[in-house]
Amino acid sequence: MIEFDRVHKAYLVNGRSIPALQPTNLSIEAGEVFGLIGHSGAGKSTLLRLINRLEEPSGGRILIDGEDVTALDQHGLRRFRQQVGMIFQHFNLLSSKTVAENVALPLKLAGELDRAAIAERVAELLERVGLAEQAGKYPAQLSGGQKQRVGIARALATRPKILLCDEATSALDPQTTASVLQLLAEINRELRLTIVLITHEMDVIRRVCDRVAVLDAGTIVEQGPVAQVFLHPQHPTTRRFVLESEHLDEDSLHADFEQVPGRILRLTFQGEATYAPLLGTVARETGVDYSILAGRIDRIKDTPYGQLTLALTGGDLDAALARFEAADVHLEVLR
Amino acid sequence: MLEQLLPNVFWPEIWQASLDTLNMLAGAMLFTVLLGLPLGVLLFLTGPRQLLEQPTVYRLLSFVVNLLRSVPFVILLILMIPFTELLVGTSLGVPGAIPPLVVGATPFFGRLVETALREVDRGIIEATQAMGATTRQIIFSALLPEARPGIIAAITVTAITLVSYTAMSGLIGGGGLGDLAVRYGYQRYQPDVMAVTVVLLLILVQILQSAGDRLVVHFSRK
Numbered sequence: 001m002i003e004f005d006r007v008h009k010a011y012l013v014n015g016r017s018i019p020a021l022q023p024t025n026l027s028i029e030a031g032e033v034f035g036l037i038g039h040s041g042a043g044k045s046t047l048l049r050l051i052n053r054l055e056e057p058s059g060g061r062i063l064i065d066g067e068d069v070t071a072l073d074q075h076g077l078r079r080f081r082q083q084v085g086m087i088f089q090h091f092n093l094l095s096s097k098t099v100a101e102n103v104a105l106p107l108k109l110a111g112e113l114d115r116a117a118i119a120e121r122v123a124e125l126l127e128r129v130g131l132a133e134q135a136g137k138y139p140a141q142l143s144g145g146q147k148q149r150v151g152i153a154r155a156l157a158t159r160p161k162i163l164l165c166d167e168a169t170s171a172l173d174p175q176t177t178a179s180v181l182q183l184l185a186e187i188n189r190e191l192r193l194t195i196v197l198i199t200h201e202m203d204v205i206r207r208v209c210d211r212v213a214v215l216d217a218g219t220i221v222e223q224g225p226v227a228q229v230f231l232h233p234q235h236p237t238t239r240r241f242v243l244e245s246e247h248l249d250e251d252s253l254h255a256d257f258e259q260v261p262g263r264i265l266r267l268t269f270q271g272e273a274t275y276a277p278l279l280g281t282v283a284r285e286t287g288v289d290y291s292i293l294a295g296r297i298d299r300i301k302d303t304p305y306g307q308l309t310l311a312l313t314g315g316d317l318d319a320a321l322a323r324f325e326a327a328d329v330h331l332e333v334l335r
Numbered sequence: 336m337l338e339q340l341l342p343n344v345f346w347p348e349i350w351q352a353s354l355d356t357l358n359m360l361a362g363a364m365l366f367t368v369l370l371g372l373p374l375g376v377l378l379f380l381t382g383p384r385q386l387l388e389q390p391t392v393y394r395l396l397s398f399v400v401n402l403l404r405s406v407p408f409v410i411l412l413i414l415m416i417p418f419t420e421l422l423v424g425t426s427l428g429v430p431g432a433i434p435p436l437v438v439g440a441t442p443f444f445g446r447l448v449e450t451a452l453r454e455v456d457r458g459i460i461e462a463t464q465a466m467g468a469t470t471r472q473i474i475f476s477a478l479l480p481e482a483r484p485g486i487i488a489a490i491t492v493t494a495i496t497l498v499s500y501t502a503m504s505g506l507i508g509g510g511g512l513g514d515l516a517v518r519y520g521y522q523r524y525q526p527d528v529m530a531v532t533v534v535l536l537l538i539l540v541q542i543l544q545s546a547g548d549r550l551v552v553h554f555s556r557k
Contacts, residue, residue, distance in 0.1 A: 052465055081467035092462035095556045096480040106466040109476065138556040158466075 002028040002051060002162065002194065007060035009046050020046040022218045023060065028211075030065075030161075033188050033195040035205040035226070037241055038215030044198040047215065048164055051196060052084045053077060064162070082110050085155030089167035091147040093139040099150050100126065100135040106157045125153040129183065145176035152183060156191070163187070165197035169204060181208050185301075202245035206230055206300050214238045227300045231268050231307060231330070246296060253309075256293050257335060262313035264293070265321075268330040269306040279308070282323045287315030309334070343525040348515065353535060356511035358429045359501045360539075363436035364494055371441040371493075372486070374400075375448020376474060382449070386460070386470055400442040408439045408500050412507050432509030436500050444493040451485025452478055484555045491547025495540050502536065512536055 004026040010017045021043045028034045038044040049055040050062060053069065061068050069080055093102050100122050107118045126132045129149040139147055148168060155163055165184065169177040185208050188195050199205060205212045205226055212230075213223035214237055221235040233239045243249055257264055269276075274297065283290055294309040312320060324331045378396055381389040406414070415435040419426045422434050455478055463477040479486070502513025512532040520529025 054461060054465060078467040078469065081465060084465070086462065086465040088458055088462060090456075090458055092456065092458035094459060094477060094481055096483060096554070105463075105476065109463075109466050109468045109472050140557050164465075 001030045001063075001065055002026075002196070003063040004047075004050075005061040005063065007050060007057050007062055009043075009050060009055060010058045019218055021050070024220055026213065026220065026223075028194065028196060030194050031188075031192045032210040033185070033197070033208050035209035035212040036196070036198040036215055037200065037202065037205055037212060038198070038237075039200060042215040043218040044215045045166065046218075048166055048196060048198050051162070051164060052081050052086065082106070082158045083160050084162045084164060085158070085160040086164040086166065087148065087151040087155050087168045089170045091139070091144075091151045091171075093147060093150055093154070095139055097138075098135065099131060099137050099139070099142070102139065102150055103153045103157055106154060110158055121157065122153075125157060128156075129153045143176070144172050145180060148172065148176075148180050149183065152180075152187070156187065156193075160193070162194045162196065165195060167199060168197065170199065170201070177204070178207070184208055202230070202241045206245065206298070208301065210301065214241065227270060227303060227305065230300055231270070231305065246294075248294065253294060257311075260291060260293065260311040262311050263317060263321075263333065264309065264311050264335040265324070266307065266309045266332045266334055267324060268332075269328075270330075271303055271305075273328040274304040274306045276327070278324075278327050278329065279310075282320050282327075283315075286317075286320040286323060288312045288317060288320045289314045341527040341531060343519065343523075343527050344531055349512075349528075349531060349535070352510065352512045352515040352532070355429050355509075356498070356501050356513070356536075356539070359432050359436060359504065359509065359511055360494065360497055362429070362433045363440060363497050363501075364490070366433065366437040367440040367444050367493060367497070368490065370437065371444035372448055374441060374445035375452065375489075376478075378445060378449040379452040379478075380470075380474075382453075386473065400445060403438065403442040404446070408435075409503055409506060411435055411439050412504060416507065427508040428510055431507065432501065432504040432511070435507075436497055436504065439500055440493050440497050443496060444489060447489035447492060448482075448486055451482045451489055454485055455481045484551045487547060487550045487554060491543060491551075494543045494547070498536060498540055498543070 004024050006023045006025060007021065008019070008023040009021040010019045024047070036044045036047060046055055050057050057070055062070050064080070072080055094105065097105070103122045103125055104118050107113050107121060113121065123132065126135055129152055131146060131149050131153065134142060134146060139150065142150065169180050172180060181204065184195060187193055197204070197209070209226050211224065212226050213220045214229070214235060215221070216235070216237040222229060222233070222238045229238060230242060233242050279290065282288070290310045290312050292308055292310055295307065297304070297306040299305065321331070374396070378393065378400070379385060380387040381393040381396065383390070383393070412435045415438060416426045419431055419434040423430045425431045459477055459481055460473060463473045468476065501509070501511050502516065505511065505514025505517045512535055516529050516532040519525045520532065
């Protein structure tokens with residue numbers, strides 16, 4: 001479990017103190033995938049690096065399983081960092097070393113295993129990330145997705161309890177992103193590893209995270225389970241991220257509203273309700289006509305969900321609303 | 336045929352001078368790397384926003400390096416004479432030439448090493464730090480291996496600079512091909528001797544450059 005207790009960070013630039021992270025309380029449960037989303041400069045990278053003290057906090061305490069890591073001395077800090085894996089946007093592999101040597105590096109630095117044991121562990125890790133064939137190659141000979149897999153294998157080498165992901169998929173194409181995220185989800189499940197990831201893409205959050213915090217100008221403006229934050233965003237920044245991920249923008253959506261008569265509602269289904277034939281049933285029974293203005297059926301991690309924006313005309317409108325209210329869906333009347 | 340073309344060239348003397356040049360080069364290069372590599376690493380580490388940022392140390396080292404680099408080598412040769420005598424017991428011949436060569440080349444090489452280390456992606460240092468590496472481990476396991484092609488290129492450039500420095504050391508009785516060129520080629524006006532030494536120096540420089548280039552390519556994995 002990772003706890004931030006009034007942690008803040010400011011950088012000294014030309015003698016002036018520039019705040020990067022306002023005093024923040026945050027708690028990340030062991031074994032969960034926690035996402036931090038924010039635009040560049042929102043402080044997410046700082047927040048992530050405070051966890052393994054690549055950035056020193058200006059104040060506050062960071063507790064990992066109850067231990068205050070801000071109080072660790074150099075030796076303690078090194079021991080602690082060996083229990084925290086980290087992967088990076090640009091992979092940060094050593095170009096002068098082979099895939100196997102890169103994965104072996106954290107084990108060599110830790111100095112706890114002999115050569116044979118390291119070789120065995122490296123083989124096991126490369127097998128796990130599907131790169132057993134590439135062991136003797138140099139990073140320059142690999143694709144972006146393969147490089148990130150090497151990064152993941154390297155980060156897992158010392159059997160860490162926490163994995164920090166710094167924009168791990170931002171440099172990858174959509175297909176590779178999907179496979180890397182899938183690998184992260186598998187690792188989280190199989191190794192019961194806590195994953196903290198930062199990203200500027202809501203899609204990444206939606207696919208792998210259990211909970212999410214939204215950062216804006218060094219402050220967490222919203223946090224909660226992904227489904228809640230994603231389907232019912234409260235803060236304007238969160239709303240923008242959600243719309244961006246659906247390739248919509250609020251203005252054009254409202255322009256569409258001008259084109260249709262009747263009431264406009266947004267229905268949100270989750271889980272089993274996604275598959276129920278609710279819309280047709282209600283339309284038939286109450287005689288309303290509907291047109292769909294926007295809609296999406298997808299998954300948040302493993303949970304299916306649907307979100308439809310409808311215009312309703314004719315029939316018994318109040319009865320239809322009552323039927324929707326009664327069903328297992330979330331209803332918002334937009335007009 | 337060869338004797339008619341090069342009437343003044345006495346081959347055993349050319350051979351001896353070539354050996355002297357190679358000895359000076361090898362000796363000077365060895366000590367330059369031994370001193371310059373740590374100097375370069377120290378310059379890099381104490382520099383602005385680096386691992387062991389130490390503005391005072393960095394400025395001091397920088398000042399000394401710049402000072403030594405701004406002294407023309409011929410003047411350094413003369414200034415170094417008492418110090419060389421103290422160090423190796425003579426200021427003449429190959430042993431007498433090595434200390435000024437090392438003092439002349441080390442600051443230059445140190446700067447080149449510093450530059451090569453700066454070329455290493457900061458992300459790699461960060462990744463190694465995140466693994467819990469000590470500063471020593473970061474230097475030996477990440478920085479130096481990653482900068483290896485750059486350091487080899489720095490050695491090549493320094494070796495070639497040393498070749499031209501060895502030619503000047505003839506001035507203080509250092510021996511070698513440069514000395515031969517000055518004494519026979521210039522002072523006795525024997526252009527054939529001059530030509531032979533220049534050709535030999537040219538060949539030496541070519542060999543050094545292409546060997547260095549090959550090594551750089553061999554160790555570049557990018």
